[in-house]
Amino acid sequence: MREVGRPVVGTSLGDVWQDVVTGQPDPEQWIIVTAAVVALAAVLLGPPWRVARNVVTIAHEGGHALVALLSGRQLTGIRLHSDTSGVTVSRGRPTGIGMILTVFAGYVAPSVIGLLGIMMLKAGYITALLWLSIVVLAAMLLMIRNFYGVLSIVVTGAVVFGVSWFTPDEVQGAFAYLFIWFLLFAGVRPVIELQSQRVRNPSPHSDADQLARLTGLPGTLWVGVFLLVNVAVTLLGVWLLFF
Template sequence: MQQWWSLVTATQPVPGAEQQALIGLVALGLVVLAWPWTRMLSTIVHEGGHATVAMLVGRRLEGIRLHSDTSGLTVSRGRASGPGMVATLLAGYPAPALFGLLTAWVLSKGYAVGLLWGCLALLLVMLLQIRNLVGAGVMLVLLAGMGAATYYLEPVHQSWVAHLLTWVLLMSGPRVTMELGLRPGATSDPGQLRRLTGVPTAVWTGLFAFVSWATALAGFGVLVPQLATVWQGS
């Protein structure tokens, strides 16, 4: 146990700007060319955001479903309206980029291995809330891949995997909100927020897009500090 804890809390060298650029390009390729797969990752974090906030505001979490079309559904029990329901609906679309920013900060401190183990623990907790076979299959595949990375790869390679995961999350957040802007249905999060608050769907969609883009840019600046220096200089 002591050896495991020493491994989890150990720090690894942070990749340099050139390595980060290469990892970022690979992540961009995944988001553009393998979107159904990377979108499912974004959906998992999206539904995790709904579930986390639902529990924080006192709602009872009934379960999470992940569908083969990469959509998802989080069901919680409580008041059908009010601040708690609004907060729960607000938590989904910003979650991938916000979680990406958090992981970027952790990686900037060198805790890549600890981050992978933390993500593995979160996936295990989330698996307990999955309520359909497709969702369970997706989670088990992701858990197997994450577990193999944490067990078999050397720390430097684990760092690359953790950074790739972070880049994908930061990039997928804005792309999902762009898709939402093209198809803001009545049952979408902005559509439900319009029904609860009276604020137009376009306002909520714009808010989600702004938060996702701003958070993604902040995350890029954390991963590659040279970018932040350029932005500040301009």
């Protein structure tokens, strides 16, 4: 753990590694609450949401990619677009439980990642969380197949790296809680946007409609499942932190 008041410019790999393996104390409660309020505002307000939603897309497509690999599919590429949409392509059986889980994973990934992050933060592993995020982003970068996707991953990774390397524990803690609160809260809004888009401009390519074809269950039902899972996960994350 860094010594209080030690110059940040003196950070070394050994200092960071010590923070990764030993953990840090939680920020003060008011910092955690403020981070939650700011994260919620970023989800609810239009201008910040349009920028921050790129992080949600990274988590969404990362969820597809991870579950595709875990279910034995061959991951061939990920694309992230400037309109905050994305595509993850994998090869394997076009039907079956592996394909169902792969398609299902996208919309629940941000909230689930947020919950896992809350667990790490409660255990004190603030720097470890930031560096795990960098490792995951680096792994995703290898599969990105378009320029905007590369730009999104590199900029996000650079921000996380800068905070983890150049800032004191207090700033890292505030940033980590803001980051995780945002992912936890941000899982709900895209599901609502999905259903709104399905009503205005139906598309057979949405995750819900792909699941409808794979399972025979209505796409609207799958939207409801996404929403139920994300709301439940969000409430669990809040409960873990405050109760």
